[in-house]
Amino acid sequence: MLSRSSASLVDDPPILGLSVAGAAQIRVSTSEFNYKKGVEVYGEKEPADYVYQVISGAVRSYKLLSDGRRQIGAFHLTSDIFGLENSNVHRFTAEAIVDTTLRLVRRRSLDSVAGRDVQVANNLLNLTASNLQHAEDHMLLLGRKTALERVATFLLEMDRRLTAANFMALPMCRRDIADYLGLTLETVSRALSHLHDRGILGFLGPSQRQIVLLDRQRLAELDLQN
Numbered sequence: 001m002l003s004r005s006s007a008s009l010v011d012d013p014p015i016l017g018l019s020v021a022g023a024a025q026i027r028v029s030t031s032e033f034n035y036k037k038g039v040e041v042y043g044e045k046e047p048a049d050y051v052y053q054v055i056s057g058a059v060r061s062y063k064l065l066s067d068g069r070r071q072i073g074a075f076h077l078t079s080d081i082f083g084l085e086n087s088n089v090h091r092f093t094a095e096a097i098v099d100t101t102l103r104l105v106r107r108r109s110l111d112s113v114a115g116r117d118v119q120v121a122n123n124l125l126n127l128t129a130s131n132l133q134h135a136e137d138h139m140l141l142l143g144r145k146t147a148l149e150r151v152a153t154f155l156l157e158m159d160r161r162l163t164a165a166n167f168m169a170l171p172m173c174r175r176d177i178a179d180y181l182g183l184t185l186e187t188v189s190r191a192l193s194h195l196h197d198r199g200i201l202g203f204l205g206p207s208q209r210q211i212v213l214l215d216r217q218r219l220a221e222l223d224l225q226n
Contacts (some may be wrong), residue, residue, distance in 0.1 A: 030103055030104065031103070032101060032102065032104070033101070033102055034101050035057070035099070035100045035102060036099055037096055037097065037098050037100075038095065038096065040093060040095050041059060041083075041095060041102065042083065042090050042093070042094050044063065044090055044091065044092055044093045046089060046090050047089060047090075048087070048088055048089055048090050048107060049106065050083060050104045050105060050106055050107055051083050051084050051104075051105045051107055051110055052082050052094070052103070052104055053080070053081045053082075053105065054076050054077060054078050054080050054082075054100065055101040055102060056100065057078075057096060057098050057099055057102075058075060058077050058078075058097040058098055058100060058171035058172065059076040059082065059095065059097060060072050060074070060075055060076075060094070060172065060176060061073045061075075061076065061092040061094045062095070063091075063092055064093075069179075070179045071179060071182070072176060072180040073135075074138075075171075075172060075176075076094075077161055082094065084124070084127060084128065086128075097172050098171050110124075141181070142182045147187050147188075147191055148191050150181040151177075151191040151195070152195075152223050154177060155168075155219060156216075156223055158170060159216070166212065167210050168210065168212075169209065170210070170211065172209075174192075192208075198218070199214055199215060200214060200215045200219050201213055201214055201215075201219070
């Protein structure tokens with residue numbers, strides 16, 4: 001289930017360098033919708049008519065493999081932009097992890113503005129390059145790293161992207177983490193327990209989704225990219 005959200009021009013993240021008010025002035029077509037936990041934002045092979053920005057909540061992009069397994073390609077967190085494709089259809093399915101508010105920007109409108117605004121065109125190019133780098137890093141993670149190294153890399157990524165000062169409040173469950181890292185749920189749980197037992201991280205709350213990194217240096221040493 002989804003519903004339209006009342007738009008606000010105050011404290012909203014910019015759209016590729018444009019404030020919401022500025023986007024309205026140059027006629028970028030935007031709207032906001034609320035998606036309940038587990039609701040699909042768009043499906044694989046559906047028309048890619050919109051680009052999306054997370055206002056609050058979180059989204060996962062994934063593919064279902066022929067044997068029924070799910071491979072998560074990316075997590076989209078607050079202020080992230082996603083759904084920008086190099087074709088007319090989406091390659092992944094996107095789904096709200098928790099109750100989420102998204103800003104929808106009509107792709108045709110955005111392309112038109114990019115043709116007139118150098119800042120928007122450059123930001124679109126940078127976004128495309130960033131997505132490509134993430135895909136390359138993810139491929140390396142899946143192909144070359146051990147289970148413990150994969151979990152360490154994931155935690156360091158979330159540490160960079162989540163804004164809470166003293167801990168990480170992960171919106172995704174361990175099943176999501178496992179499907180992102182190409183591991184089983186049991187393997188992810190063992191790796192987190194191992195890091196906890198070594199004093200590298202701590203848990204807050206019964207769900208253990210709130211994680212305190214106690215020793216970032218030792219965690220980074222497990223990441224082959226560092």
